[in-house]
Amino acid sequence: MQQTFRTLSLAVALLCLGSTAALAQLKRFSIGPYIETGAPAGDFHDTHDVGWGGGVNADIKLIAGLGITGSVGYMHFGGKTTTITNPDSSPGKYTYPNVSAIPIRVGVKYHFFPLLYVKVEGGVANFTNTKYRDGAAAIFAPGIGIRILMIDVEAKYELWHKDGSSGFWGLKAGVNF
Template sequence: MNKFRFLLLLLLISGSSLQLSAQWKGFSLGPYGEYAVPQGEFSENFNWGVGVGGNADIRLIKKLALTGSVGYMYFRGADRTDDAGNPYRVYDLKAVPIRAGLKYRLIPLLYVKLEAGSAKYSGNHYDGSAFILSPGVGLRVLGFDLQAKYEAWMKDGTKGFVGFKAGWNF
């Protein structure tokens, strides 16, 4: 019975999203998944990252749109050894990034974007928030959105990574 309720809820959301899309031609929203490859000093302590979230776009003028997203990112801590040769593992990093920015379509399928925001660290081992700056390039075909970006989280140094994002926009 729970599977039936879930399927029914999914169909209702999809139907209302399609109806919303038909009413608001300049507005879209949808889920995304992300894979991150740490760069520089960040890669010394973390191997990889994954994330999920939701994003929205609001067209301002013909080629320019306001974009925003909220998600959850997880970076796996690396296995290290201290000066005495004892192995240890760096604590995993978990964060909730909130971004807003502008997206400019170069041609109908290709765009560039610049986002900024905040990543709120969660968990027992990291605290506070980092400032986010994230330029990127993407390809949007029908509702499918593929994006490559560099994202920098700035707090007590820079945690930078190359991210690959895939999503669907209704």
């Protein structure tokens, strides 16, 4: 997994650096910061609170509304505290460990209209808190968004899969330069 993380990181860095000089004059490349929030879904909702994160996003326009996108960021979900009522164990409280990860995503984006787009991304979420899980999870994240001038807002569902799945509904807002 470390090799996959390094390879994806290098690919995103080279994509960003190599494309900046060539495409900046044509306004076909944009990069900028984003913030996001995620509302856990399913079993993940039972164990974790709303998550917050941020990072850097890059877009490259190709042809006829089609483009590629990539992002690197940080995401954190706080663990909930629950009361154990299992008759086989002594009653008490249990706090689920926090989830902290560095998601690296790459995907395709298609603009239906100048403002509206759909996007599908995949990648890896490298867990930084080993009390939750060790290693990295595979990411699948479809979404829909709107971009007006430099402001980009996207609604998405993001699924992290490793030894089970953790999913969340997300809202991502960023500025693209």
